Amino acid sequence: MSSLYSVNATCLRYIVPFQYKESFEEAYQKVENQKAENLKKDKQTGEKKPTGEFRNDWTRRSASTAGAESDLYEYIKNEFRFDNKTDDLAEQKAGCEWLFWRSDESETKDGKKIKELLYYPEGISKKDTALPEGWNLTFKNVGLMLFRNGLGFVWYEIALPKEGMNSNHLKQFQNNIRELNRSERTLLWEKSNLMPEQGIVLSEAKGHKKYISPFSIAKWLQDLLGFLNVSYFAERKSSYDSMLKKSMENTEGLSYEKIYTDNQYSVDDMTVPDKAILFTYASFGMSDSNDSMRDKFTLAYHLTNGYKDTYHYSDDVTAKMKRPFDDAIWYATQEGVSYLAWPCDDNTEVFNSLIPVKIRTDYFTLYLKTLYQSFSLLIYAEKIQAEISAVNGKYLTEPLDKRITELFGEINLFLTKSMATSVSHIHHQSEFYVYLKEQLRVHDDVKSVTSGLNALDVLQREQRQREENKRMADAWQAEQRRDYEAQKEREAREAREKKSDGKIQAIMGLFAMLGISSALIDCFDFIAKFSSGGEWNDFSSGIQCVEIIFMVIIGIISMIAIVFAVKAIIDAFRDKDN
Numbered sequence: 001m002s003s004l005y006s007v008n009a010t011c012l013r014y015i016v017p018f019q020y021k022e023s024f025e026e027a028y029q030k031v032e033n034q035k036a037e038n039l040k041k042d043k044q045t046g047e048k049k050p051t052g053e054f055r056n057d058w059t060r061r062s063a064s065t066a067g068a069e070s071d072l073y074e075y076i077k078n079e080f081r082f083d084n085k086t087d088d089l090a091e092q093k094a095g096c097e098w099l100f101w102r103s104d105e106s107e108t109k110d111g112k113k114i115k116e117l118l119y120y121p122e123g124i125s126k127k128d129t130a131l132p133e134g135w136n137l138t139f140k141n142v143g144l145m146l147f148r149n150g151l152g153f154v155w156y157e158i159a160l161p162k163e164g165m166n167s168n169h170l171k172q173f174q175n176n177i178r179e180l181n182r183s184e185r186t187l188l189w190e191k192s193n194l195m196p197e198q199g200i201v202l203s204e205a206k207g208h209k210k211y212i213s214p215f216s217i218a219k220w221l222q223d224l225l226g227f228l229n230v231s232y233f234a235e236r237k238s239s240y241d242s243m244l245k246k247s248m249e250n251t252e253g254l255s256y257e258k259i260y261t262d263n264q265y266s267v268d269d270m271t272v273p274d275k276a277i278l279f280t281y282a283s284f285g286m287s288d289s290n291d292s293m294r295d296k297f298t299l300a301y302h303l304t305n306g307y308k309d310t311y312h313y314s315d316d317v318t319a320k321m322k323r324p325f326d327d328a329i330w331y332a333t334q335e336g337v338s339y340l341a342w343p344c345d346d347n348t349e350v351f352n353s354l355i356p357v358k359i360r361t362d363y364f365t366l367y368l369k370t371l372y373q374s375f376s377l378l379i380y381a382e383k384i385q386a387e388i389s390a391v392n393g394k395y396l397t398e399p400l401d402k403r404i405t406e407l408f409g410e411i412n413l414f415l416t417k418s419m420a421t422s423v424s425h426i427h428h429q430s431e432f433y434v435y436l437k438e439q440l441r442v443h444d445d446v447k448s449v450t451s452g453l454n455a456l457d458v459l460q461r462e463q464r465q466r467e468e469n470k471r472m473a474d475a476w477q478a479e480q481r482r483d484y485e486a487q488k489e490r491e492a493r494e495a496r497e498k499k500s501d502g503k504i505q506a507i508m509g510l511f512a513m514l515g516i517s518s519a520l521i522d523c524f525d526f527i528a529k530f531s532s533g534g535e536w537n538d539f540s541s542g543i544q545c546v547e548i549i550f551m552v553i554i555g556i557i558s559m560i561a562i563v564f565a566v567k568a569i570i571d572a573f574r575d576k577d578n
Contacts (some may be wrong), residue, residue: 002298002309003291005284005342007165009352011359013141014177014276015155015368016221017375021229024148028089030227031058031098031144048194058098058144059106060085070361071426077365080145080372094417095147095372100224103141105360114139114156115220116191118212121172123185124250131254135161137188142224145368149414151375152230153368154221155279167284171302171309174278178306178335180218181274183239186247190215198244201257211259214247216240218272232273233375240272278306278336279367281359283343283351296342297321300331304338322435324428327351332439337367339432362429370436373418377445380411384449411450419446 020027034057039048062085063078070077080095089096099106102114117137124132141157158177160170176187189212191202199213219240251258280303297318302311322330328341328351339359343351387403419442423433437443 003295005167009283011281011356013157013279016273016276018152018230018232019150020152059101059108061097068357068361072362072424076423097145100142118189126250174306175308178276183243186214188215197261199259222272234275235271236274238270238272280338283341300329304331305335366433373442374440380449
């Protein structure tokens, strides 16, 4: 049997991740615009009445808000916070956070608890005639975070009774509370001064009644986020109707006044969150028995996951637990993280008072950052699966898919902005962050998401290169065709000009023939003058021989000129194309 430890200090927070379907800007404005009217309790009747004044349901968590000292680097601490209370979120920030207005860490808190509950570890049985022993619980803080990639977290902190708790109580509580949508037995009942739809009258004094009614964390969270269009990573149909019915059936044997109404909520078709991720800090008193490290490892295993004692583990699990100090254990899985301490006399105050402050300001911030990385990678993996075709070879034969390029750029921006390695001035805080990333396999998820896209990106780059080469080849061929067409045009133009010149020469040849004819006529007239009876008949025979030779030369030249002129005319008017 495991050792039993007293519980001296706790910080129990629960995270429910979801996706919202609006754009970031739309969701952001919806949170900012959530308002409700303030109520004031009437001293005589005890009823709360509206005052006519309105307040924001969610208050900004800003970097300028005064808070406990933090050892995280400023850019890590304020990575998901507003710079101030009024300005819009800076575009350099990947997300933002609000606190429910009544949260202990909110500036608008009014001293009243967000929710006051009674917790019955075994529920209420039909055999009970009186209410079983229960614990008083309060919701101390509720936070809402939205990120630009469509991821969101709602988280809440539950405060346990300060005394009377032991490690077995805590283990059972974490196992019960991580299931948000239970219907088989009601463990949580809300305390109220207002009459509920279903419930029992717990007490009555001076005319004022106090009530308790069945409480469902799943429905409460869905009501808180009802103004957003969300889907949860772990969700199922609401069992609220059946939970109410069974809860009231189990109160039949109680000697209390019952409250029933005919209202039917009809929310069974509504989807609600099913499980919460655990964030557990606990400081334990030393056991009187001879406890062992095995006992501590066992407790760490069950508290981290919210498991019962019936869940056993192998020795490999303890190798994944980290001991930053001799008296502390860290353990993290996909279902939760725990920081458990067994202080000695000289450091009891540190683990019971100082460390819980650091847990809320630093360690929880680092856990949210790691969850942001893990669930963002899950979102990208889902997008790759849903948006990229599985048809083999499509991206080599069809035009480039812009979505691949967009996803590749979006993921690379996320990795650039969010994958810090060192986060704190304190070494063991950075070690806690590194340990969380190892246990949640963030680096493995990065490789899984990016390796395929890297390969597709390479294929697309090669495809781009092939298309560029083809474009350049087509451009070169087009240029060659243009040069060839221009050359042909030049040759055709030169041919036309040559033909035109030939025609001109032919015309000139005709004129030349006319001139030659005229010259021949003149020659014949000239010869006639030397013939008998001519004017120059009296010239000597020598002169006449010269004249005859001259005329022969003229005749030969004329015949040659006529031959070339005729040839030029024939060439000019011959249609070679036809």
